[in-house]
Amino acid sequence: MTYPRNDPDMDEPIQGNQLKSIVERIERLEEEKKTISDDVKEVYAEAKGNGYDVKILRRVIAIRKRDANERAEEEAILDLYLQAVGETA
Amino acid sequence: MTYPRNDPDMDEPIQGNQLKSIVERIERLEEEKKTISDDVKEVYAEAKGNGYDVKILRRVIAIRKRDANERAEEEAILDLYLQAVGETA
Amino acid sequence: MTYPRNDPDMDEPIQGNQLKSIVERIERLEEEKKTISDDVKEVYAEAKGNGYDVKILRRVIAIRKRDANERAEEEAILDLYLQAVGETA
């Protein structure tokens, strides 16, 4: 295992604080993610309550996302081909 | 946020709008989730840049999360026991 | 951890043999997979030697695979919709 800024003269507490800060930032972000995931579930549940077929709804979302990804993919391929023929993308 | 109940007599276009609203809300939330996920990656990348071992860092996060879950679990069991013996939790 | 056929009267060596057999079958299959993976790498290397752009080649393969998956996906969705409107698929 390696340690950051392996400098004997360095103030030690700062390293500890830095690590602590990193961990806390990540944990905070993960909490936010969870909150949003829960919101998504809520929306689906509500939709279900309004008579929508959740399974199909999920498919709709997935398809729209896939289409968006495809567009991005096509752009990437185009760039690749342009590079391959010596054009600047 | 409130929503109209699922009324078969309702004007159909409105339902269309409702569906559209649902899809857009979900997609919006998913985008937010992605933004946060990217933020998390950034923090890890930054930590790596500061010499931290990302793999181990992830373990730290995972362990703390597991411990938190376990504590919650223990609390729940404790509450159960307290209720079982007629105590108010 | 649970154990299979937790029967005290059972012949013990058979359990050991069964587990051994499982592990060996998996390891044998994994070896086969590795062989084939190496073959794939060889083909890419050869293609590269013939002047093909491997990165683009990989994209081609990926796109063809994606398209195949999409066709399957569309079939699945069609089935869903048919079911949703009460048709037998």
Add this chain to the structure above:
Amino acid sequence: MTYPRNDPDMDEPIQGNQLKSIVERIERLEEEKKTISDDVKEVYAEAKGNGYDVKILRRVIAIRKRDANERAEEEAILDLYLQAVGETA
């Protein structure tokens, strides 16, 4: 299996066939890989049906693989040392 060298003067359609051949060979190999992967899943499923803990089973496989790699690694180092002291490996 042998292949014609990449000759710029070569008839172009043949190159097209060459590309096609490459793609088909790769796709064929990928299919084989998938077949074997499915076989592996089957074995795990069967093991599960016999009461084995799949998660642990996977660990067993992983550990044995790691150990095998380590042994190979040690052999390689040994060979290096033997060569370094003028011994034939």
Add this chain to the structure above:
DNA sequence: GCGCATTGATGGCTGC
């Protein structure tokens, strides 16, 4: 040595 691509693991959702 880094980034990418594949592969494996985990957790959530659906159907029985």
Add this chain to the structure above:
DNA sequence: GCAGCCATCAATGCGC
């Protein structure tokens, strides 16, 4: 309510 399935996410390995 649980098992199987699927989708997401992390980890390993490969190539540049």
